[in-house]
Amino acid sequence: xxxxxxxxxxxxxxxxxxxxxxxxxxxxxxxxxxxxxxxxxxxxxxxxxxxxxxxxxxxxxxxxxxxxxxxxxxxxxxxxxxxxxxxxxxxxxxxxxxxxxxxxxxxxxxxxxxxxxxxxxxxxxxxxxxxxxxxxxxxxxxxxxxxxxxxxxxxxxxxxxxxxxxxxxxxxxxxxxxxxxxxxxxxxxxxxxxxxxxxxxxxxxxxxxxxxxxxxxxxxxxxxxxxxxxxxxxxxxxxxxxxxxxxxxxxxxxxxxxxxxxxxxxxxxxxxxxxxxxxxxxxxxxxxxxxxxxxxxxxxxxxxxxxxxxxxxxxxxxxxxxxxxxxxxxxxxxxxxxxxxxxxxxxxxxxxxxxxxxxxxxxxxxxxxxxxxxxxxxxxxxxxxxxxxxxxxxxxxxxxxxxxxx
Numbered sequence: 213x214x215x216x217x218x219x220x221x222x223x224x225x226x227x228x229x230x231x232x233x234x235x236x237x238x239x240x241x242x243x244x245x246x247x248x249x250x251x252x253x254x255x256x257x258x259x260x261x262x263x264x265x266x267x268x269x270x271x272x273x274x275x276x277x278x279x280x281x282x283x284x285x286x287x288x289x290x291x292x293x294x295x296x297x298x299x300x301x302x303x304x305x306x307x308x309x310x311x312x313x314x315x316x317x318x319x320x321x322x323x324x325x326x327x328x329x330x331x332x333x334x335x336x337x338x339x340x341x342x343x344x345x346x347x348x349x350x351x352x353x354x355x356x357x358x359x360x361x362x363x364x365x366x367x368x369x370x371x372x373x374x375x376x377x378x379x380x381x382x383x384x385x386x387x388x389x390x391x392x393x394x395x396x397x398x399x400x401x402x403x404x405x406x407x408x409x410x411x412x413x414x415x416x417x418x419x420x421x422x423x424x425x426x427x428x429x430x431x432x433x434x435x436x437x438x439x440x441x442x443x444x445x446x447x448x449x450x451x452x453x454x455x456x457x458x459x460x461x462x463x464x465x466x467x468x469x470x471x472x473x474x475x476x477x478x479x480x481x482x483x484x485x486x487x488x489x490x491x492x493x494x495x496x497x498x499x500x501x502x503x504x505x506x507x508x509x510x511x512x513x514x515x516x517x518x519x520x521x522x523x524x525x526x527x528x529x530x531x532x533x534x535x536x537x538x539x540x541x542x543x544x545x546x547x548x549x550x551x552x553x554x555x556x557x558x559x560x561x562x563x564x565x566x567x568x569x570x571x572x573x574x575x576x577x578x579x580x581x582x583x584x585x586x587x588x589x590x591x592x593x594x595x596x597x598x599x600x601x602x603x604x605x606x607x608x609x610x611x612x613x614x615x616x617x618x
Contacts (some may be wrong), residue, residue: 235605266322294367365521520544555591
């Protein structure tokens with residue numbers, strides 16, 4: 213079987229695909245990735261074959277300008293909003309549409325090259341990141357089954373449809389019409405790595421899958437394996453905040469690290485090289501690690517604080533690490549709420565941590581509870597066990613082969 217994996221430029225959407233790609237490869241199947249040019253180093257770094265498609269110039273500018281800038285500055289949305297879109301305000305509905313249109317622009321840049329790759333290589337199956345709309349189009353053009361993989365979100369966030377319903381955005385329908393296809397085609401199945409207790413329902417057929425942490429390759433420093441003399445708390449802020457908001461996007465990190473140090477714990481701040489240049493002044497004794505993959509760091513930590521990226525949250529979940537989530541975007545807010553409901557974590561709104569006069573105490577109290585209340589640790593261990601009980605990527609390869617053979 214030939215399997216073509218495809219994604220756009222975001223590492224958050226590439227990394228979740230890597231374990232399944234390697235499962236297919238290890239089972240003896242031919243595997244190739246097609247991604248935007250900036251995704252190619254990450255694909256090659258994972259030991260996989262890459263083909264560049266499309267252009268990803270100015271993608272950060274698209275996120276930082278116009279309506280999409282508001283995506284990074286949201287207060288609380290209605291609970292479980294993907295299941296109850298009727299509870300969304302008109303402004304929230306329009307924000308979702310703006311995000312869907314952005315992904316359509318990305319797909320438009322990719323789709324001609326991707327269709328050409330499919331025509332030349334003739335895969336039997338396409339596995340596409342669910343937000344990489346070009347994958348669905350290329351499969352429909354070639355008559356090849358497409359399996360969409362979620363990146364760990366608790367719900368199936370169908371940004372390509374109006375208000376998360378069934379009616380496609382005009383821009384999404386136009387991607388198919390470009391190739392004389394009458395209507396969008398749904399995926400044959402969804403690979404879903406989100407643990408069941410955090411998950412929301414979906415009408416689309418799903419293949420539940422164990423989340424296998426992969427956050428790129430790296431080196432384990434010697435100190436990580438040494439017994440910690442005090443509780444170790446990882447603080448990481450993802451990559452989007454710094455790219456879109458600059459140094460201001462990292463300012464709450466200082467307050468959080470100060471709270472960690474004030475509890476007598478060891479703060480370990482995990483950053484990229486670009487983030488390190490923007491870091492505010494941090495308390496003495498803070499350990500800053502650059503470009504260390506979280507799957508290498510979190511087994512040595514007692515808690516983690518982050519903004520709610522699905523890859524970060526599910527990596528922590530896989531290792532049974534209690535979490536404090538400080539989200540400022542709607543999708544991470546949803547994840548934070550679902551995680552907190554399991555007992556494996558707590559959540560504080562970003563705007564509270566960033567500006568509330570009582571924020572220092574709120575952060576310290578939440579962290580203290582994570583480190584001292586055994587209920588959180590027990591719930592985190594249960595979540596890790598639940599994840600481990602799901603079928604591994606290797607166990608799902610025969611299901612993919614069956615879909616390809618239809």
